[in-house]
Amino acid sequence: MPRCPVCQSKYVHNQDSYCPCCNWHFPPYPLPLTWIPEIIQKEDIRLAWAKKMWSLLQSAQEKLKQAQIQLEQANQRASQMSLQLEQSYQEQSALSETLQKQEAKLTLLQEQFQQSSKEMAQLRTELDGIKQQHPQNQPTIEPNLPIQTLSISDNLQEFSFEVVTLNNMGQPINCSINKAQYFPEHLGNSIFLDMVYIPGGTFLMGSPENELGRESNESPQHPVTLPSFYISRFPITQTQWKKVADLPQINRYLNPELSNFQHPDLPVEQVCWYDAVEFCERLSQLTNHRYQLPSEAQWEFACRAGTTTPFHFGETITSHLANYDGSYIYDSETEGLYRQKTTPVGSFQLANAFGLSDLHGNVWEWCADSWHENYQNAPADGSVWQLDESNNCRVLRGGAWYCLPTLCRSAQRHWDKADHAGSGTGFRVVYLVI
Structure with missing residues (x-):
């Protein structure tokens, strides 16, 4: 099959008037006219211009493709940076929250320790008083005494x-x-x-x-x-x-x-x-x-x-x-x-x-x-x-x-x-x- 003189794409002779790829209009002149020098010169100029335009178009498309690839890569890098920034923010928030909780727990433990110390001191005082009142007696369980159930408010x-x-x-x-x-x-x-x-x-x-x-x-x-x-x-x-x-x-x-x-x-x-x-x-x-x-x-x-x-x-x-x-x-x-x-x-x-x-x-x-x-x-x-x-x-x-x-x-x-x-x-x- 013949090829287009501009883009080298194949076409069907006597069937395709235009190139299916670059749309080049094949010589519209009858064969005998193509031997005339003026027509040959005109076709050469037309062909040279078409080849130049086709080359510029191919170059522009290649640059556009490369620009699209670079844009996609830039978008991917931006997404990764955004994700890293969000992760850093979450980690910072989690650390801040953990610090606040630990400080609150420390305060709570200090309060509980102080309360326990007070209760222990009170128990020691009560125990010393019992020992002074009954130095010889040991606590005993009286038989047959009714069991008293504490109310919820007592518990x-x-x-x-x-x-x-x-x-x-x-x-x-x-x-x-x-x-x-x-x-x-x-x-x-x-x-x-x-x-x-x-x-x-x-x-x-x-x-x-x-x-x-x-x-x-x-x-x-x-x-x-x-x-x-x-x-x-x-x-x-x-x-x-x-x-x-x-x-x-x-x-x-x-x-x-x-x-x-x-x-x-x-x-x-x-x-x-x-x-x-x-x-x-x-x-x-x-x-x-x-x-x-x-x-x-x-x-x-x-x-x-x-x-x-x-x-x-x-x-x-x-x-x-x-x-x-x-x-x-x-x-x-x-x-x-x-x-x-x-x-x-x-x-x-x-x-x-x-x-x-x-x-x-x-x-x-x-x-x-x-x-x-x-x-x-x-x-x-x-x-x-x-x-x-x-x-x-x-x-x-x-x-x-x-x-x-x-x-x-x-x-x-x-x-x-x-x-x-x-x-x-x-x-x-x-x-x-x-």
């Missing part, structure tokens, strides 16, 4: 914890060490359920109209006054669940190994509402204390701990403080981690002002209440708000490990059918002060 213990407040950028603006009272409910085999004392009070339940991400079912805001109660410090763990699930059945069977993510310190999940109620009944029978799921008002009051912001952390939330889908942001904070699974309870080593942890994210938490579309005619005393038995929908609070941050707000309300369970559904329990 209260105290613990310290760190509370952090954030601005809308996700930056800490306040950090303090608080104290709270609790009683450890012994479940057997050295397994305890820590129940934190929540003092009664009044709060505004629901969200204000200007809160970012609010939904209509969070209104109207209304005052609720609650008496004191106790609530579990963390969501029920798999260790606690297994211990109670192995107890004799009351109304329904409980699977001791039902969780999707398996670890003793992880919150139990895959729990439906009926399972959580059965857990409370077995726990009540074991301990002789009346346990139940929290009312929706009790849950929000305990979560807020006196705050009126979207989160008990303040104006926003970060994945350094809670387990949720941190690849999304709530306000003006930076993107964070999406762990794609539950985390051990208390692993963030932070709490709200009442001493409760894992209220935002990790697992949704069942409440005792039936689902209502809004707060119209809601009880003002913090009691459980029930509907007739035909309503099979129950309230969930707090968000889960897979949730966007807006679904983890203190006022956020969710629902599911009472017989449904998922890998992000757990619960905590309350004990009412009588």
Whole structure:
């Protein structure tokens, strides 16, 4: 096949009038005319110009290709530098956070040491007084004396914890060490359920109209006054669940190994509402204390701990403080981690002002209440708000490990059918002060 005199591409003789590659117009003259000197000269000039233009075009395309390669390489280098800068920032933030935590722990240990020293000195004084009064006598146990059971208030213990407040950028603006009272409910085999004392009070339940991400079912805001109660410090763990699930059945069977993510310190999940109620009944029978799921008002009051912001952390939330889908942001904070699974309870080593942890994210938490579309005619005393038995929908609070941050707000309300369970559904329990 003949080739184009400009670009050397093959073409079909007597068929192609133009080169399929460079669009060169082959000589439009009949063969005898091509022998005329003037036409030969004209064609030579035309061909020389076309070859020059083709060469310039090829050179320009090659330069453009090289420029594109260089631009792509520059973009890759810029991305690598941006990634390195972000990693450096995260490492700096982590180091700063670790330093703050260590300083807070050091302060806490110093306070505990001082308190222990005072208690030890007091015990020594009391022991010396007893020895002076009864130098010859040894303590004895009197037979047949009735055993006196201490009330919960007599068995209260105290613990310290760190509370952090954030601005809308996700930056800490306040950090303090608080104290709270609790009683450890012994479940057997050295397994305890820590129940934190929540003092009664009044709060505004629901969200204000200007809160970012609010939904209509969070209104109207209304005052609720609650008496004191106790609530579990963390969501029920798999260790606690297994211990109670192995107890004799009351109304329904409980699977001791039902969780999707398996670890003793992880919150139990895959729990439906009926399972959580059965857990409370077995726990009540074991301990002789009346346990139940929290009312929706009790849950929000305990979560807020006196705050009126979207989160008990303040104006926003970060994945350094809670387990949720941190690849999304709530306000003006930076993107964070999406762990794609539950985390051990208390692993963030932070709490709200009442001493409760894992209220935002990790697992949704069942409440005792039936689902209502809004707060119209809601009880003002913090009691459980029930509907007739035909309503099979129950309230969930707090968000889960897979949730966007807006679904983890203190006022956020969710629902599911009472017989449904998922890998992000757990619960905590309350004990009412009588």
